[in-house]
Amino acid sequence: MRVFSRFVSLSALRAEFPVLGRLAYLNAGTDGPLAARAVAAAGRELQRELEQGRAQHHFERRGELTDSLRAAYARTLACDPADVALTTSTTEGIAQTIGGLQLGAADEIVTSDEEHPGLLGALAAARELHGVRIREVPLSQVAEASGPRTRLVACSHVGWMSGCLAPAELAELDVPVLLDGAQGVGAVAVDVGALGCDAYAGAGQKWLCGPDGTGMLYVSPGLRERLAVPRRGYPNLADPDAGLEALMHEDARRLDTLSLNAETVACALAAVEVLESAGWAAVHERARSLARSLAEQLAERGRQPAPRDDTTLVSFPSPDPEAERERLAEQGVIVRNIPSRPWLRASVGAWNDEGDLDRLLEALLT
Numbered sequence: 192m193r194v195f196s197r198f199v200s201l202s203a204l205r206a207e208f209p210v211l212g213r214l215a216y217l218n219a220g221t222d223g224p225l226a227a228r229a230v231a232a233a234g235r236e237l238q239r240e241l242e243q244g245r246a247q248h249h250f251e252r253r254g255e256l257t258d259s260l261r262a263a264y265a266r267t268l269a270c271d272p273a274d275v276a277l278t279t280s281t282t283e284g285i286a287q288t289i290g291g292l293q294l295g296a297a298d299e300i301v302t303s304d305e306e307h308p309g310l311l312g313a314l315a316a317a318r319e320l321h322g323v324r325i326r327e328v329p330l331s332q333v334a335e336a337s338g339p340r341t342r343l344v345a346c347s348h349v350g351w352m353s354g355c356l357a358p359a360e361l362a363e364l365d366v367p368v369l370l371d372g373a374q375g376v377g378a379v380a381v382d383v384g385a386l387g388c389d390a391y392a393g394a395g396q397k398w399l400c401g402p403d404g405t406g407m408l409y410v411s412p413g414l415r416e417r418l419a420v421p422r423r424g425y426p427n428l429a430d431p432d433a434g435l436e437a438l439m440h441e442d443a444r445r446l447d448t449l450s451l452n453a454e455t456v457a458c459a460l461a462a463v464e465v466l467e468s469a470g471w472a473a474v475h476e477r478a479r480s481l482a483r484s485l486a487e488q489l490a491e492r493g494r495q496p497a498p499r500d501d502t503t504l505v506s507f508p509s510p511d512p513e514a515e516r517e518r519l520a521e522q523g524v525i526v527r528n529i530p531s532r533p534w535l536r537a538s539v540g541a542w543n544d545e546g547d548l549d550r551l552l553e554a555l556l557t
């Protein structure tokens with residue numbers, strides 16, 4: 192009976208995403224599919240603004256929506272909403288954390304050799320502007336690589352190229368750990384306490400199926416106290432009318448992005464609620480098991496995927512990744528190529544089904 196009801200809710204989940212009626216959409220690692228309900232929520236906010244203008248009530252509504260989105264993101268990270276800042280992207284949360292540490296020439300950050308530009312940009316800035324030493328090691332070795340000069344270990348929770356997981360030993364480190372969760376939150380279960388990280392930056396637009404321009408940053412209270420906040424505005428201030436004496440919020444709102452519009456926030460919130468209505472455990476389990484099945488079928492067809500963990504990304508070799516990506520797109524199959532590797536990457540979500548995998552496998556043969 193439980194299996195049956197889960198099946199019903201997951202097939203109902205697929206029906207939420209119109210794009211799946213046309214395409215074998217396997218691209219949530221870039222941007223997740225949009226749910227009709229989420230787009231409708233954004234439309235309702237804009238309509239309200241169109242009809243009622245944007246005065247006192249509008250700003251109260253924005254406040255309510257941001258509170259609700261913060262709480263929803265906190266549920267996806269298994270933490271207190273007071274420890275979650277709203278950002279516009281994973282990249283922004285990473286930059287806030289690395290910049291806020293104010294490291295210098297005597298300091299080192301350990302990272303992996305398979306990171307995304309969203310993390311590499313902030314690392315490069317720390318090196319170029321402040322002389323911070325950046326040491327790159329394989330993702331599997333980031334925990335043991337921490338040395339006497341290491342002030343931060345910053346790496347992916349789930350690697351974007353291969354779908355490998357960061358080592359569990361990171362939870363044992365004394366040095367702060369920042370996880371880039373762009374391919375983590377929404378895709379696999381996240382519990383920031385169990386991961387033992389001090390900061391976790393995630394995306395709203397990927398595995399949480401929100402609009403572009405959404406994201407979250409968890410920062411533990413201990414690390415938050417140590418982070419400088421060089422840019423501050425109304426959303427960050429506890430008493431914005433106190434002029435130059437204005438204090439920042441004690442909680443993670445001090446790290447919020449400077450402006451988020453109501454329609455974006457409403458869309459992101461409705462998207463999380465769509466996924467929650469199917470049940471996170473079922474969503475995670477189905478996505479991972481479909482990805483496993485795809486990896487096995489690719490291997491049987493001579494496209495042995497790159498080494499991966501039990502996540503939702505499946506990268507596999509392609510003789511000409513860009514050309515093959517385009518050829519697949521012409522056949523209604525959406526995947527991406529990995530620029531620095533001869534690979535295509537399929538992102539498998541709970542909204543996908545075996546038919547989507549079959550379409551990819553058949554299109555690869557033609």
Ligand SMILES: Cc1ncc(COP(=O)(O)O)c(C=O)c1O
Nearest residue numbers: 280281282307309351371373394
């Ligand atoms: C591992 C990883 N980090 C960061 C990013 C950048 O994400 P955002 O656009 O949310 O900044 C991506 C996007 O693909 C990613 O895969």
